[in-house]
Amino acid sequence: MVKVTICGAAGGIGQPLALLLKQSELITHLALYDVVNALGVAADLSHINTRSNVTGHGKEDMDEALKNAHTVVIPAGVPRKPGMTRDDLFKINAGIVRDLAAGIAKNCPEAHVLIISNPVNSTVPIVCEVLKKHGVFNPKKVFGISTLDVVRSSRFAFEINNAIDPQSTRVTVIGGHSGVTIVPVLSQIPGQTFTKEQLEALTHRIQYGGDEVVKAKDGAGSATLSMAHAGARFTNVILQATVAGKAGLIESTFVNLEADPESTAGFRAKTHLDYFAQDVEFGREGVSKILPLPTLSDYEQLLLGAAIPELKVNIIKGAAFITDDAKI
Ligand SMILES: NC(=O)C1=CN([C@@H]2O[C@H](COP(=O)(O)OP(=O)(O)OC[C@H]3O[C@@H](n4cnc5c(N)ncnc54)[C@H](O)[C@@H]3O)[C@@H](O)[C@H]2O)C=CC1
Numbered sequence: 513m514v515k516v517t518i519c520g521a522a523g524g525i526g527q528p529l530a531l532l533l534k535q536s537e538l539i540t541h542l543a544l545y546d547v548v549n550a551l552g553v554a555a556d557l558s559h560i561n562t563r564s565n566v567t568g569h570g571k572e573d574m575d576e577a578l579k580n581a582h583t584v585v586i587p588a589g590v591p592r593k594p595g596m597t598r599d600d601l602f603k604i605n606a607g608i609v610r611d612l613a614a615g616i617a618k619n620c621p622e623a624h625v626l627i628i629s630n631p632v633n634s635t636v637p638i639v640c641e642v643l644k645k646h647g648v649f650n651p652k653k654v655f656g657i658s659t660l661d662v663v664r665s666s667r668f669a670f671e672i673n674n675a676i677d678p679q680s681t682r683v684t685v686i687g688g689h690s691g692v693t694i695v696p697v698l699s700q701i702p703g704q705t706f707t708k709e710q711l712e713a714l715t716h717r718i719q720y721g722g723d724e725v726v727k728a729k730d731g732a733g734s735a736t737l738s739m740a741h742a743g744a745r746f747t748n749v750i751l752q753a754t755v756a757g758k759a760g761l762i763e764s765t766f767v768n769l770e771a772d773p774e775s776t777a778g779f780r781a782k783t784h785l786d787y788f789a790q791d792v793e794f795g796r797e798g799v800s801k802i803l804p805l806p807t808l809s810d811y812e813q814l815l816l817g818a819a820i821p822e823l824k825v826n827i828i829k830g831a832a833f834i835t836d837d838a839k840i
């Protein structure tokens with residue numbers, strides 16, 4: 513039995529993500545949890561002729577939705593409106609993610625937890641702290657989904673240089689998932705021939721790709737379809753590695769560096785960061801290896817230098833939200 517639960521399944525991301533995951537041969541049970549309309553979305557999706565069973569779970573049914581899940585994907589929470597930063601979402605989303613993490617600790621403590629809800633740089637530490645409080649934290653199994661930054665990098669690079677195949681070119685994106693904390697390592701794209709101006713414009717567009725969508729949607733939310741694509745891509749990688757046992761799969765993702773203490777010891781000593789987005793190789797248990805940082809150009813070194821202080825503030829804010837007397 514491979515049960516995948518989506519929390520926030522009736523939302524802008526949740527619905528297309530559920531649709532994409534309904535295509536997966538590796539999922540036997542797709543559980544859709546939301547505080548509104550989960551039953552309707554589940555009934556609709558359940559008519560699609562693939563093998564997985566679909567169940568819908570409303571507000572009072574979180575425990576059943578999460579019970580024995582193999583993987584939990586979390587796009588629950590509010591999206592941005594124009595003029596907001598991702599950090600502005602903390603006020604509402606921190607509490608939502610905290611309560612879902614407590615539900616995971618209780619109902620599926622062994623699950624792989626894939627977090628989409630923003631601000632990812634803070635919501636991932638929140639989930640980890642809650643799981644720690646319940647004594648069930650496994651750093652190899654908690655991931656911030658930063659795949660949309662990777663997807664945008666390949667697509668935007670292709671728009672400048674058509675020789676780069678947008679589907680097969682995987683760009684490493686390190687740091688975090690907001691503004692200057694997003695550091696695309698474009699120097700490592702094979703055959704890249706960007707001018708300095710192109711490189712700077714491309715980097716800026718990737719760092720602020722989310723704002724491009726927020727502005728275009730003009731008050732109706734942020735990226736949903738491209739995020740569902742990115743979320744399904746990452747979830748499928750996790751399932752391929754953990755269920756099908758496929759070796760050698762690599763994606764950039766925001767993780768707790770305790771997932772691979774040996775290979776990250778030097779980086780942690782230098783930066784004092786406990787979380788970072790970096791290329792990860794996956795295995796049966798989740799993180800198999802956090803790969804060493806790729807060689808960075810001088811420009812990318814500067815970007816990393818700018819990312820670290822903001823990342824640190826975001827991480828501390830998330831972890832500090834789960835205090836000793838936090839209601840979990
Ligand atoms: N990691 C990334 O790259 C990206 C992250 N996001 C983030 O994803 C989140 C969701 O975005 P959208 O789907 O566009 O928002 P949305 O508002 O369309 O959907 C969110 C869903 O979460 C549900 N929800 C709220 N509280 C809940 C709770 N306690 N338990 C279960 N479900 C709950 C809502 O009822 C709603 O259906 C936002 O925080 C957004 O910033 C969005 C795009 C990219």
Ligand SMILES: O=C([O-])CC(=O)C(=O)O
Pocket residue numbers: 591592598630660721722723725726734735
């Ligand atoms: O920009 C936002 O608020 C949503 C997001 O994380 C993205 O599109 O990268």
